[in-house]
Amino acid sequence: MEIRHDADEREAKLADIFAIVRETVRRRWLTLLIVTAVVFVPAAIYIMRLTPIFQATARMRIDPSRNPLANTATGASAEPSSSTIDTEASAMNSVELARTVARKLKLADNPEFNGALKTGNAAAMSTAAGRESAIAGSLLAGLSVAREKLTYVLDVQYRSPNPVAAARIANAFAESYIESRVADKAGTASRQGEWFDKRLADLGEQVMAADARVAQFRAQAGIVGSDPLGEGGTIVDQQIAPLTGTLANAESDAAAARSNLGAARAQVSRGGLDAVSEVLNSPVIADLRRQRAEVLRDTAVVEAKFGPKHPESIRVRDQLTSLDSQIQAESRRVVNSLQATAAAAEARASSLRGSLNNLQTQRERDSRAAALASSYEREAAAKRALYERMSQLSLGSTQAAQVSLSQAAIIDRADVPTHPTSPNRPLLLALAAIVALVAGAGTIGVQEAMAGGLRTSEEVQAQLGVPVLAAIPNEKARNPADILIDRPTSFFAESLRIARASILGVRDQAPPQVIAITSALPSEGKTTTALAFARTLAAADAKTLLIECDVRRAAMRHLVRTPATSTGLVEVLQGKATLTEGIVPSDVPNLDQLLVSVPFYSAEDLFGGEEMRQILDAVRAQYTHIVLDLPPILGLADGRFISVLADAVVLIVRWGVTPAAAAKAAHSLLRNDGGNTVGVIYTMVDSSAEVMGGLYYSKYYAKNYSKYYNAE
Known part of the structure; x- marks a missing residue:
């Protein structure tokens, strides 16, 4: 049972990883496609324009039995060692041999090789030796000599865009190598013979002198035997x-x-x-x-x-x-x-x-x-x-x-290749596609890593210890809160109703009356969500009051459809106007609003006294629900003073944007101040995100949910 439990956990983890990858690709498929195309298309063009290269191979065998002097004193044939074979392979890559091949094939007139004369050093190219060295270097670039496993066979391979030239050069290297070995051996043997003759003459004189001294001494000493210390003696x-x-x-x-x-x-x-x-x-x-x-x-x-x-x-x-x-x-x-x-x-x-x-x-x-x-x-x-x-x-x-044989022999001459050996276009295109796909995946991976925002219910639960109350989809409308009025049966409106059910509860119990909506940072969708939520409460026949407490921005006046007034929350808190004068009806039935007429910047502590508490106490008896649009918690103190006056605090988190550390810090401040944070509402959520039901929503929204929502 325990083994099965571990297997289930691994399968669940793999499923989670797959879901994360699927969601990331779904959200960033366009970036993935663009980066993949940007990498793959130039690579494919480059691969298709590569010049085909033909490889010809001549095979040689190092055969010591071809040398009549290769037998030892016992008559056994002298077999070459592995180091000897490797040495011969390296010798074929010598510049001198390449010069011989270049002269033999007259490659100085070949366009494939004389290009090296134009790119080389001008001073070096002014001499015949310099030109030969340049052509030899270009020639050696296409040559490779390799031993066939542990045999005595060498593969002389040459690569060239011209198949005929590849075969000719491979055979020329093999032939020139054999000729050079024969010539080198004969020349070396001739020089050795001359040295041996001179040495033999000197040794002959020394032997004669030594024998004469022995004979003279034996005669003087009276030694009659061949061995002075043996049987003969003196x-x-x-x-x-x-x-x-x-x-x-x-x-x-x-x-x-x-x-x-x-x-x-x-x-x-x-x-x-x-x-x-x-x-x-x-x-x-x-x-x-x-x-x-x-x-x-x-x-x-x-x-x-x-x-x-x-x-x-x-x-x-x-x-x-x-x-x-x-x-x-x-x-x-x-x-x-x-x-x-x-x-x-x-x-x-x-x-x-x-x-x-x-x-x-x-x-x-x-x-x-x-x-x-x-x-x-x-x-x-x-x-x-x-x-x-x-x-x-x-x-x-x-x-x-006098011997004209070489230890090396050609066993297979190079034939003209009929098919190019490189490039392998299908393989290169496949590798280019893989690299492009990896580059695209890496790009969206970096984007995801740099985003660093919260995305799932599990992350909110793990980081903050509170549930996700609702996930509000991202809408392209100028004022998404108006969707509650224009399209009350849309999924956006339903998301707000889900938030209402999560905050107020679905059981027969006392719901919170004063609901504060705040965020950790600006531009999280807090004000739009507060307005849309207040409209959702009012649409449910609950008399609702929307109070804008973010006095520094005063953004609510641009979102509502009612005309701006000169009296608002700031004037009521300062005592310049009464509460009745500040509260005005909104464009939605059952919804009144107490807004900020103009942005207020002052060192005055509007919310540190009892004025805000008194306002809330006064309106509790008149309204079923009071929605407070608080300023961001981090960086401002106003929201912390007001949050403790609310029955429930909802933390707005912008999906995939709000850093987990910021959300966690804001929640800690609210909890330390005594605020009742009931949960998190995700805003501006991608419709394919896991928190929205993943791809199931995007696949089945139009087909299966059209009977529930009116998406128009």
Whole structure:
């Protein structure tokens, strides 16, 4: 239920807004129409007179595969980046390319472009370069180069009033761009080739010098390998490795010899020479021992046979002694040989160790030389690599200078357009109509905002807190109050009767007798309304008295049809005339009037005393209703003194004119003074206004209300 309530409120607000817009347009339709026409007609004329523009498009593709040098070292094709495509598109908008196209198509003789020569700077136009620049600038104004989304295709578009010229120029730009790229690339490659050749000659000399220095240093340092710090090394490096092995073997042999010698000495000390292992293992000693054994066996036989003193026995014993001597001598020789071997092995190891130490010292000196040689070798290698790279680049430049292909290719030539691309007259006319309508709406909107007056019953209720008693339509008559006499059944007269019913009430209750009609500001229709209202009361058979209290204007005498008198309210208040002399009958039955004969300007306080109260007390018994035409509340004090004497005060508000702040201030003053403000009467209301029933009145007045009112 709550959601539905919110929806109803929104619909009501939208309806209110629509009603306000509708009412505003209804009242100010002529202004809206005039402003819309003033804006739209010149715009439409301008649009219809616009020169049609034709656009021709040539399509190009940036294709790196067309360049034989566009492959990388791995064989992959070099694809252009997005920035490369955008750069190429920008390059086509260059002034130099436009000059080339202008010369190619001889545009200096074309009226479409040579007009720039007349409007340019005279000094600049005196030179050929200045004239070419002017034509190029005019040519570039119609050119646009755009990339098709994320593709490698460029759209070369040219706009011109001449469709043939548009196609020719678009194709010329594409062709000239390709030609310029080929020429630029060839020229650049040629210049690069010359530079590479000169650079290669210098690098060749540097490489030769570096190689010579490396070779010389290697020879001086004794470096025999290709890598001073690698496998080859110096001569000393080659000597150290085998010498180290030999030294190790020599030290091993010396240790073995020392060990054998020590073991032999230990065996000799324990059991004599015969216990030495080398002695036991000696083949000479073994043979001698075998001979001794044979001799010893023969000795036993001989001694047994011949006796110990026999010569044969003595010979055998001498032979045995000789063999023992030989065995001892051989044993001592074996032991001495072990000692000599140990000494020789030690001497050999010591000699090798000394040689190795000398080589190590030499190697340390050679290491520093090898490091320097390695530096020379790396420098030479770097120069050789640079030379090889420079040779490759030089070869590429030489080939590029001979290539006549471009990375760009035309895939679609521009055709002569058959229909103009601009202006889009229907669209422009529609936009002009919208702008004109917006201008008209803005104008009446500004008028409404500047008006700032009250217009609806809701605004009066919200600002003043009192109801709208009636809305009196705007009439073009010189004196609208006379409509009550001339056309008593008109809607104007009925509006006054509605005001009478609202003020007096329709129920059986005591109506107000003294009714004061005032306004916040002058020229609100207060006096006319007071006269018309008094006539309305009199027409209802109520004896009515109209008192004009706006003494400074004294405008009532010009509105009534009775002749002016020399005696009026001012004279009665001053005591110069009696009340009976001041009151005169009007031109309407049951209506008397007490007017102001002439405007009264004086510092005298006419209404500050009891005179006005006494007048009202005197006439209450004679009249059913007394209508007071008060002066405006703001800026004058007279109306405030009189308003407190009335039974009801009606505030006149001119529809759409009286500022809300003024009406609110006047109502506050009346309320603070003790006046009984019963409501507001709108005057001079547009017949189509919401307060009058909106468009319903204007639509149905003649048809449906003719039976109620006589509009003639």
